[in-house]
Amino acid sequence: MSQTHTTTQEGESHGSAASYVIGFVLAVILTVASFATVLSKAFSYWTALVVLSILAVVQIVVHLVFFLHMNTSSKQRWILMTFAVTVAMVMIVVVGSLFVLWNSQAHMMVR
Amino acid sequence: MSHDTTHASPAHHEEHEHQESPVVFGFWVYLMTDCIIFGTLFTVFAVLSHQFAGGPTGKELFDLKNVEIETAILLFSSITYGFAMLGAQAQKKAATLGWLFITFLLGCSFVFLEVNEFTDLIAHGAGPDRSAFLSAFFTLVGTHGLHVTCGLIWMVVAFIQILGKQGLGSRMISKLTCLSLFWHFLDVVWICVFTFVYLGSVL
Numbered sequence: 001m002s003q004t005h006t007t008t009q010e011g012e013s014h015g016s017a018a019s020y021v022i023g024f025v026l027a028v029i030l031t032v033a034s035f036a037t038v039l040s041k042a043f044s045y046w047t048a049l050v051v052l053s054i055l056a057v058v059q060i061v062v063h064l065v066f067f068l069h070m071n072t073s074s075k076q077r078w079i080l081m082t083f084a085v086t087v088a089m090v091m092i093v094v095v096g097s098l099f100v101l102w103n104s105q106a107h108m109m110v111r
Numbered sequence: 112m113s114h115d116t117t118h119a120s121p122a123h124h125e126e127h128e129h130q131e132s133p134v135v136f137g138f139w140v141y142l143m144t145d146c147i148i149f150g151t152l153f154t155v156f157a158v159l160s161h162q163f164a165g166g167p168t169g170k171e172l173f174d175l176k177n178v179e180i181e182t183a184i185l186l187f188s189s190i191t192y193g194f195a196m197l198g199a200q201a202q203k204k205a206a207t208l209g210w211l212f213i214t215f216l217l218g219c220s221f222v223f224l225e226v227n228e229f230t231d232l233i234a235h236g237a238g239p240d241r242s243a244f245l246s247a248f249f250t251l252v253g254t255h256g257l258h259v260t261c262g263l264i265w266m267v268v269a270f271i272q273i274l275g276k277q278g279l280g281s282r283m284i285s286k287l288t289c290l291s292l293f294w295h296f297l298d299v300v301w302i303c304v305f306t307f308v309y310l311g312s313v314l
Binding site for chain 1: 136139140143146147150151153154157158175179182186189190193194196197292295296298299302303305306307310311313314
């Protein structure tokens with residue numbers, strides 16, 4: 001019992017100094033890559049936007065894992081569930097609005 | 112009766128051990144609702160990001176140097192808050208307070224830079240009333256800045272409470288855990304801000 005407790009405590013929400021430093025280094029690399037993508041002007045508009053989006057998503061995952069200590073342990077099940085529902089809702093709002101408004105603007109030629 | 116007491120004791124023990132869980136989970140749910148607010152504001156910005164009304168565009172307005180410094184400050188404050196949290200878990204009061212103080216200073220300089228940027232924009236006639244693009248920009252980035260300011264006030268309160276007789280008890284640890292989630296969450300939102308608002312506008 002005490003053994004399971006210590007393992008859950010360690011795996012729950014507390015990182016170690018090492019995990020913070022790893023997360024920090026990864027975040028710095030990804031941030032520099034984002035700025036470099038734009039400042040180097042190496043890509044066309046849409047390619048750059050896709051590269052930026054991918055870098056942002058990867059960096060968000062890095063932050064969630066190393067700073068917010070999210071993982072797939074059973075103790076975090078509800079945290080993951082609520083997170084998944086939120087991501088779904090945000091995606092519906094973002095993608096749905098952009099899709100509808102992009103279309104309406106294209107048809108009304110206001111751009 | 113005796114049956115009750117023998118049962119009550121382990122149950123109470125367990126409840127005490129997992130006391131922080133419901134608090135931290137409740138706070139997490141609040142953060143998820145905040146996430147939806149930001150998702151909506153990002154959508155508004157994306158929709159209005161080309162409606163300049165003849166006014167200045169993001170390319171002309173945004174100073175990426177400033178954004179780089181702000182990003183670096185927030186990233187550093189994330190890791191210093193992490194160290195404060197590690198100190199709190201190890202019951203080291205001095206280390207916790209020291210790292211909290213550094214995080215607070217970093218947060219203040221972030222807010223200072225942002226307020227500076229805003230006043231600069233408004234002084235150059237690019238306030239939130241200039242175009243739909245700028246309204247969306249000020250709403251989104253301002254909401255983030257307001258959250259950071261609330262986090263800073265919360266940090267001061269936590270600092271004073273740790274100095275008080277509460278120390279680093281289990282209640283305080285769960286408060287600090289909530290603030291840690293809040294602070295790291297704001298950094299996650301900032302990733303989207305610098306990517307889609309600043310870099311996306313400069314593209």
